[in-house]
Amino acid sequence: MRTVIGIDIGGSTTKIVGIKTDNEGKQSLIPPIFVKAADALTSVYGAFGKFTLENGIELGEIDRVLMTGVGSSFIDKPIYGLNCIKVSEFASVGLGGLYLSQLDEAIVVSMGTGTALISVKKNGESTAVKYLGGTGVGGGTLIGLSKKILGVDNVEHIEQLALDGNLDNVDLRIKDISADNNFQINEDITASNFGKLSDLATPSDIALGISNMVAETIAMLSVFAARSYGIKNVVLTGNLTSLQSVTRTFTGLEEKFGVNFIIPEDSQFATVIGAALCDSAKYLQ
8 A cells, every 4th residue: 555645736725645555556536625825835734734633644664755837846855854846836737637537538627726737537547637728817816807897806705796797787698789699699798797787886897797797708718628629528627626616607507508517525635645746657748
């Protein structure tokens, strides 16, 4: 039995997971956790200590530590005497997305502060991982605009506001500009985000409008990528997958554009799980 630790280090949030492999090669996941702190270094040490303590893992049981994320650049020394190997964030996103969704091929979308799109396909014993690009629209956009417009920068508070919102007071839709029943585009598709902003729009309406705009931007980039590669399954990962105001936008666009938006369990932890999997997976970038 050997244990590999995966760590995804953000600016102030660290996610950590463990994968145990028995003598027959069977893998089992040690449930992931995350820790917030003022800086990356404090965050990673806090996460490591909490994770090993809660799961009764001794340092001698750990085979290796694999790190990814923007904050990993600040870690240049062993953690508690354990050597740390830095692995590709894009490979981590792709491998984690396939693992959680149990698919052999997908477009995996990582929705963090910004958004990255990865094409992933298993080919025998190896996995092809390709970074397709991304957008600066993501969780940072949601928080930044909400702070400036609504004076709210707490994600939970933004979500609470958005759940009571009405997009009819914010967005211009096809049905608002065309009475043609034979129009080639579904009448509920957005023609212009914030294109019908009412003077009577409430903070809840605006919060939902911002969430919807972020989600629609990511969704349409995902649709374009899926169509380009002839793939129907799009796996959504990252912190935005925990927001109902965001995820219901994807649900509403699935049938309209012929793709399957999949949010697997533990989707917020896909990247850190993928980092741990980089130890045993054969992948090509």
